[in-house]
Amino acid sequence: MKNPKIKKYLFYIILFCILPGIMVLFSSMAAFSNDQGVASKIKKATSKLDKATQVEQSIPLPKNIVKATVEYQGGTFFTQARKNEIKRFQCSSCHNNKKVLINNAADMSHADIKVLHGNKGKPLSCDTCHNKDDRDFLVSSTTDKIDLDHVYDMCGQCHFRQKKDWIGGAHGKRVTYWAGERVVKNCTSCHNPHSPRFEKQWPKTYSVPLK
Amino acid sequence: MDSDKKKKINRRTFLKGAASAAIAGSTAVTAGCKGKGLLGSSEAFALEFKEYFKKHYRLMTPTERQQTVTRLEKLAKLRQDINVNIDTTGPAENVLYGYAFNVTRCEGYMECVKACVKENNLDRKSNTQYIRIFEMEHGQMSPDQGDGKYFHMVPKEGHFYMGVQCFQCENPPCVKACPTKATWKEKDGIVVVDYDWCIGCRYCMAACPYWGRRFNWNQPEIPKEEVTTQQHYLGNRQRVRGMMEKCTFCIQRSRKGKVTACVEACPTGARVFGNLLDPDSEIRFVLENKKVYRLKEDLGTDPKFWYFID
Numbered sequence: 008m009k010n011p012k013i014k015k016y017l018f019y020i021i022l023f024c025i026l027p028g029i030m031v032l033f034s035s036m037a038a039f040s041n042d043q044g045v046a047s048k049i050k051k052a053t054s055k056l057d058k059a060t061q062v063e064q065s066i067p068l069p070k071n072i073v074k075a076t077v078e079y080q081g082g083t084f085f086t087q088a089r090k091n092e093i094k095r096f097q098c099s100s101c102h103n104n105k106k107v108l109i110n111n112a113a114d115m116s117h118a119d120i121k122v123l124h125g126n127k128g129k130p131l132s133c134d135t136c137h138n139k140d141d142r143d144f145l146v147s148s149t150t151d152k153i154d155l156d157h158v159y160d161m162c163g164q165c166h167f168r169q170k171k172d173w174i175g176g177a178h179g180k181r182v183t184y185w186a187g188e189r190v191v192k193n194c195t196s197c198h199n200p201h202s203p204r205f206e207k208q209w210p211k212t213y214s215v216p217l218k
Numbered sequence: 219m220d221s222d223k224k225k226k227i228n229r230r231t232f233l234k235g236a237a238s239a240a241i242a243g244s245t246a247v248t249a250g251c252k253g254k255g256l257l258g259s260s261e262a263f264a265l266e267f268k269e270y271f272k273k274h275y276r277l278m279t280p281t282e283r284q285q286t287v288t289r290l291e292k293l294a295k296l297r298q299d300i301n302v303n304i305d306t307t308g309p310a311e312n313v314l315y316g317y318a319f320n321v322t323r324c325e326g327y328m329e330c331v332k333a334c335v336k337e338n339n340l341d342r343k344s345n346t347q348y349i350r351i352f353e354m355e356h357g358q359m360s361p362d363q364g365d366g367k368y369f370h371m372v373p374k375e376g377h378f379y380m381g382v383q384c385f386q387c388e389n390p391p392c393v394k395a396c397p398t399k400a401t402w403k404e405k406d407g408i409v410v411v412d413y414d415w416c417i418g419c420r421y422c423m424a425a426c427p428y429w430g431r432r433f434n435w436n437q438p439e440i441p442k443e444e445v446t447t448q449q450h451y452l453g454n455r456q457r458v459r460g461m462m463e464k465c466t467f468c469i470q471r472s473r474k475g476k477v478t479a480c481v482e483a484c485p486t487g488a489r490v491f492g493n494l495l496d497p498d499s500e501i502r503f504v505l506e507n508k509k510v511y512r513l514k515e516d517l518g519t520d521p522k523f524w525y526f527i528d
Contacts, residue, residue, distance in 0.1 A: 079503075
């Protein structure tokens with residue numbers, strides 16, 4: 008059976024009914040797949056980048072850093088060293104069995120250090136962190152020696168959440184470069200270990216109203 | 219024959235006269251646009267004249283880019299007696315910059331704002347700032363409820379601080395609004411402005427839902443000794459009156475592998491900057507392990523700037 012009328016209008020049926028339908032379908036698919044967004048770009052980027060080709064410039068490693076004993080996301084990283092920052096290190100140059108003159112006692116004592124660390128009812132004492140038997144080291148709660156450069160092992164015993172964030176990169180920050188070898192600040196680069204909370208201060212500048 | 223020759227000479231002389239008149243006319247026009255100081259040095263004027271006829275940054279060949287950089291460096295030397303170094307480093311492969319801001323850690327010290335003003339050669343006269351820190355009460359979510367002009371001892375009890383700047387949207391409304399294509403998104407995700415193609419219509423400023431763009435209402439004034447001399451063509455080079463500018467994630471630093479000035483200045487480590495395409499980067503750790511949110515996400519601008527809490 009051949010109806011010439013249907014054949015005549017078939018072209019218009021396709022043009023006005025089927026084609027727009029297909030177009031709407033395709034455009035909605037494009038809208039929902041969202042290939043251009045940041046989220047999809049991040050999802051696609053799963054392979055590790057070659058550190059050498061990341062940024063063309065060769066980035067120099069800063070001085071006074073140590074390789075951390077922990078790994079982050081499967082790789083090693085560096086952190087700022089602490090020992091050469093301390094004025095009177097080595098501690099054992101005074102803390103030994105030699106006798107001390109009473110005249111020097113005022114200079115040699117640590118009376119300037121105020122410990123504002125720990126709970127109010129239960130503040131920390133020097134011996135909580137410092138090793139009594141070997142003064143050049145810190146001591147963990149399980150009486151292991153901890154090097155002063157690797158102080159994050161000490162702090163991380165209580166502040167384990169912060170340590171986890173620090174290893175990953177959500178706490179603390181990188182030193183100068185986002186690219187190249189990962190070098191991050193140590194706990195003691197920003198916090199005073201004896202009084203770790205940041206103090207109140209005036210803002211460094213001010214903003215004028217926008218409107 | 220004789221009359222023909224005469225006619226030819228006439229035409230030639232006419233053309234010569236017309237050309238010299240055109241040059242004189244354009245000279246008068248350009249002289250009228252600029253201040254008197256430039257007319258003092260003919261070398262500066264010649265450079266300035268050439269600068270008027272350069273192409274859009276994206277259409278320039280590497281040689282043309284080098285020529286305009288040389289001109290701009292010479293002009294900075296002649297105008298202000300500063301030795302600047304303008305570079306045109308392009309985007310690196312496999313890099314997409316992302317930023318995260320820890321609202322729990324920020325204490326509102328504003329070190330970032332100070333560092334940003336210094337690094338990006340922002341106008342000291344009108345106190346232009348790219349970053350704005352809002353003091354917000356606990357429970358508030360949007361910075362328009364917060365106080366953006368606080369000045370007292372910080373941190374204040376019961377408050378948290380939220381920094382706002384250009385979010386370098388992946389789908390930037392400002393780029394769509396620009397009638398001269400003077401602003402665009404680079405391959406590494408930074409939205410930049412070609413200051414010489416901006417006509418100062420401020421459509422982008424109106425289009426931005428985050429108030430991320432700043433307009434130069436006056437000729438920017440920076441003390442000579444405070445100018446950051448390491449500059450980028452699309453970043454912190456000298457701007458003039460009547461142009462739009464914005465945060466570029468410190469393009470002159472980030473393209474060299476450095477963190478932005480605000481990240482480096484932050485004393486509390488509330489700011490995280492890195493490559494979104496690197497699965498080992500800090501920013502990726504934050505996105506995967508922290509509770510993150512973006513400002514006005516429902517607008518579909520897809521900003522590359524996340525807020526997170528500890």
